[in-house]
Amino acid sequence: MIGQRLEVRQGQGLVITPQLQQAIKLLQLSNLELDAFVEAELERNPLLSRVESEASAEQTDAPDTHSAESEIQFQDGVAQGGESALDAPSDAVYDAAPGEQNEVRTEAQPGLSDWSRAGSGGGFENEDHDRPDKQETTLSEHLQAQAALVGFNPSDHAIALILIDSVDEGGYLRADLAEVAERLGVSNDRIENVLACCQGFEPTGVMARSICECLTLQLVERNRFDPAMAALLDNLDLLARRDLVALRKLCGVDHEDLTDMISEIQGLTPRPGAGFGSEPAQTVIPDVFVRSDPAGGWKVELNSDTLPRLLMDKRYHAEISASARSDGDKVFVADCAAQASWLVKSLDQRARTILKVSSEIVRQQDAFLAFGVEFLRPLTLKVVAEAIEMHESTVSRVTSNKYIATPRGVFELKFFFTAAIQSSDGGATHSAEAVRHRIRSMIDAEDVTGEVLSDDRIVEILQETGIDIARRTVAKYREALRIPSSVERRRMRKAA
Structure with a gap:
């Protein structure tokens, strides 16, 4: 029989609150x-304000800036970590409730005593920061x-604009x-004519x-396109391999x-399109700095210039x-206060997590x-996650679009995660990046x-x-x- 009845069941589920979503997004x-x-x-939030100086922090009853400096020293192969913000619970931000804002520090972003001007000094200066945008x-x-001056009828002009929208930065039509003809309801010939x-x-x-069509258009304009040149453009792969004998035939x-x-x-x-302006290229600004320590280790520090220093103005709130x-x-004020406190705490936890992951990568x-x-x-995400007792997905988020400045250059954090290649003698494994470097060094030495x-x-x-490496792996790395x-x-x- 089909009927209705009321049952009570107990189960577990994961509820992602808006605050947790914000923390993950940050x-x-x-x-x-x-x-x-x-x-x-x-x-959006009138209770939030940016800390511009220590004086402004004092005027809003903000506590002293917390130092999140981390030092890692390697002595006899053992990593020695100093007392720092890394000792704080890594997932504390996810356990706090929105109503606990009174317990949250009003200034969250860690500062660096000896790198407080990093990025505008300290050896990583951006010399173009005063240049006005062009x-x-x-x-x-x-x-x-140019399409507006050709004299297209309205429909052909619309076709031309749609085609122009599909041109990439190099000038190629993608x-x-x-598909364009079908979408616009016109014939292929009409699209080709436009x-x-x-x-x-x-x-x-x-x-x-294609590159062949691009070069053909330029040769036609110079009146240098003939059957021999057409045959050369049709066999650019032979030219890339320097097979001159086959090209002559x-x-x-x-x-x-042929020469x-x-x-x-x-x-x-x-x-052809490379000489035109496009979206402005963004300068890579490191999130973390690594420098050698006089004691013989490495010092890992956050770039304070990339950390927003925010606080909730308690006086204005009152x-x-x-x-x-x-x-x-009253509801609006309470909501703004809760959101401000949570954002401040989330930013603080973000900085601590980046520092914690970066320090382990350096180690x-x-x-x-x-x-x-x-x-x-x-190195894998799992190894780092287990070492710092975080989830692998958290480490993956931290290492995306984050950069670290080291004595050997600026790298994305993901650069340090490479596959392992087994040792032929049963010893330690080798990084794929290190093997690629060896292959390049051997070929460079051929001269x-x-x-x-x-x-x-x-x-x-x-x-x-x-x-221990296979021939196909060497070929893949070489390519x-x-x-x-x-x-x-x-x-x-x-x-030659």
Whole structure:
């Protein structure tokens, strides 16, 4: 029988509160995205204010800035960590309730006593910070202006604008013409005719669909496109491999003519749109600094310039709370106070978590910092997560879009996580990045030794040094490094 009845069941479930969602969101933001988020919160919440100086902090009853400085020293292979904010519970932000704002420190962002001006001094200065931004015409604007002067009818002009919207920064058309024709309800021929007209725009070669078409458009304008040149453009892969013998046969020319044709190709522009303005490139600002310690270890410090210093103005909160009369006003003030306190605490926890993860990465990769990329250890998110007693997903969020400045350069935190390659003698594993570096070093040394190493020979050399690696892995790493094969490198030597 079908009927209704009332049952009571007990179960467990995970409820993600808006506060928890905010904490997770803050954790994965880059410093630029975080700054934009904080600015929006400052405009929305009247109880939030930015700390500009120590004096302003004192005027709002904010406590002293908490130092989140961490030092890691390596003595006899053992990491020694100093007392720091790393000792705080890593997940405290997730256990607090929104109503506990009275227990939250009103200033959350840790400062660095000896790196308080990092980024504007201290060896990492951005020399272009005073230069005013230049408004450049983008490639899209340049093409749209030309489309307006051609004399298209309204529908063809609309087609042209849609095609222009599909042009990338290099000047290439990335749209599927058949899909555009179907979406707009016109014939393929009409799309092709509009495109042919647009391909006459400046710069020459723009809106091509391939490198071959781009170079063809430029050669046609120079009146240098003939059957021999067409055959050369159809076989650019042979040119990349420096197989000149096969090219001479295909083009039907002698060595001198082929040399002249190659020189013409080299004088063309493979990226016609590269000279135009685009979205402004963002300078990488490190979130963490690592510097050598005089005592013989490494010192890991947050970049205070990337940390928003916020507080909840308690005095203003008291004033508007006392003046609130209606229930709506009281609810609004209470909500602003809870959100402000939670944001301050979330930002503090974000800074602590970044520092904690970065310090563990430095501890794991101290050999890389001391001796170079060949000593980069295999490392996974799981290893770091277990070491600092955090969830693997938390470590993944922290390492996304976060950068660390080291004596060996600025790296994204994800750079330090590499796959492991087994040792042939049963010893310690090797980092894939370190193996790639060895392969490049061996091939770079060919100019000195005079020997062109095949992939099989590279495998033998690596196995002699204790690295167990397959030939296909060497080929994959070599291709990722954009290094030609041994056959192509021999041809290049002969051609030179």
